[in-house]
Amino acid sequence: MQNIKPGTSDSLVLDEKALKQAAQNLEDGAVTPSYGPHRDAIVKLLNDALATELVCVLRYKRHYFTAVGLASAKIAEEFLVHANEEAAHGDLLAQRIVQLGGDPDFSPDTLRQRSHAAYDESKDLKTMVRANLVAERIAIESYTQMISLLADKDPTTRRMLESILAQEEEHANELKDWLAI
Known part of the structure; x- marks a missing residue:
């Protein structure tokens, strides 16, 4: 074992x-x-992630209210659950932005441009599920990259993003299973 001298x-x-x-x-x-x-x-980075979460909330809410079809009631309920969880992610991101001395950007004028994921107006249930799965996969990729970029630069934000990432992965797995319905 090597002796290390202080200093x-x-x-x-x-x-x-x-x-x-x-x-x-x-x-x-x-x-x-x-x-x-x-x-x-x-x-x-956090403001762009906030925009993504807000667009996801809007997409999931639209799908919740417009889903029709045999399996739609159960899936629509899950769309609402996902919308609420995405809103909670947005709240965490906004709180962290403020803690870092920044201003959370909720501007509706720039949400689409700053969001990594797209809004979707499809009317077919399977297309809705697919659009949400694509958005979740994009969120997973963006959070994974953010976590890597942050490394040891901001461990508090990194841990928060890791927690959000875990939930996004759960969403993606649920959506993947719904495509088989």
Whole structure:
């Protein structure tokens, strides 16, 4: 076993300068020097994810109200459950944006442009399920990439995104099963 001398690059020590800086700029709340230059980029990523979640809420709500057919009642109920869960994801994202000192962007004028997933106006139940599955897969891919990009830059946001990702994966698996109906 190698002996590590304190103060060398191989030792595990806290950055005392950063700890002292953390006691400054109290108006920044949770945003400490360890966020470095990444805070603005993280807020942008989160605002784009917020737009995606809001578009997903709207798509799922539309599908909930317009689904018709033999299996529609049960699937429509699940569309509503998914809409509510997507809304909760949006709330988490907006809260985190505020914690990072940013402004959550709920502007309806730019939602479609900022969203990774598309809105859908299909009337056929199977097409609705397919459109929602595509959107969930896009959300899974975007959250996976965001988690990778954040790595150790923002562990709190990364953990939140990992939690959202797990639920998006559940949605995708349910939708995949519904395509077989």
